Amino acid sequence: MTRTSEAHEAEFRSFAVSRWPRMLRTAYLLTGHHHDAEDLVQVALAKSYAQWHRVAQANDPDAYAWRIMINAHRDRVRGLRVFEWLTTRFPERSDRDRTEQVLARDVLAHALRRLPARQRAAVVLRYVEDRTETEVATLLGVRLGTVRSRAARGLEKLRADPAVRVLRPEGSRR
Template sequence: MTRAPEAHDADFRAFAVSRWPRLLRTAQLLTGHHHDAEDLVQVALAKAYARWHRVTQSADPDAYVWRIMINAHRDRIRGLRAFEWLTTRFPEQSVRDQAEQVLARDVLTSALQRLPPRQRAAVVLRYIEDRTETEVATLLGARIGTVRSRAARGLEKLRADPAVRDLRTQGKRQEVSRRAGAAGRTGVR
């Protein structure tokens, strides 16, 4: 017995609304740009809608849609003929902590963009999306050992990236400075 088109649409709409923020966050980390991320999520959801019956019949509908999005991103990268260079965005507010967070996010996003696409996908899914190695392997269509090596190599490249290293060093200096300032205000020496 087939379901009514209205129920099909309602199921898909509920799925899309509940998954949109997480899909968008992952897509933004994969693409490095908010507008490209929105386009990528829309493409993935359009493809999922066209195959919604198969998506709902799968063991893990979330993984199915994430896989569609990763494949769409891979196809998008293959189609790019010129590289895109991300610019540093200035914070809308001049609050120091928010500015530091924006700078750190931009540095990390830029560093992620310098990783090869497969390493980037492994790092984003494994550490930023907090997925298990098994889930990442399923999403990427790779073996668990391949996911481990891609993620390890990606993290190694991120740690070796001069901008990330400078950011980490600067963060440590600021933490020491904050602690020293707090100790001075409380009279602790």
């Protein structure tokens, strides 16, 4: 291995290690299944590694890698001809989470899995990942208006969900 390839290897390893947790959370919310999420992130990182010279030189390497992950998810969903069975378990960030927070996340995960896949992707990327509408449109390969309508419809369904309504403080719009 040459010195340049060792540097690229180290650079990619650092990139992958630092992005893994966030990518896994996003992938979990997109797929609804922990094992599928791990597979999706591994595919995205493998493709990123294969094209690392392009990813590293991109204006936003994170967006490049996330786009690869979104495309891989889209390809995976297109290939599915069976109903998705989403998991009921939400991956924990740490052991210090309070019971109320765990229960609230579980309720939200259940509500998210009841959304259609495209609405779920828009809501997850926009509000869980805290991405701009423009970033979400780019990642999903759709127009800005499509992101807005999918996210709005998804939020409307979440707000109408009786289990989610219990979580919201009185008078809260969020």
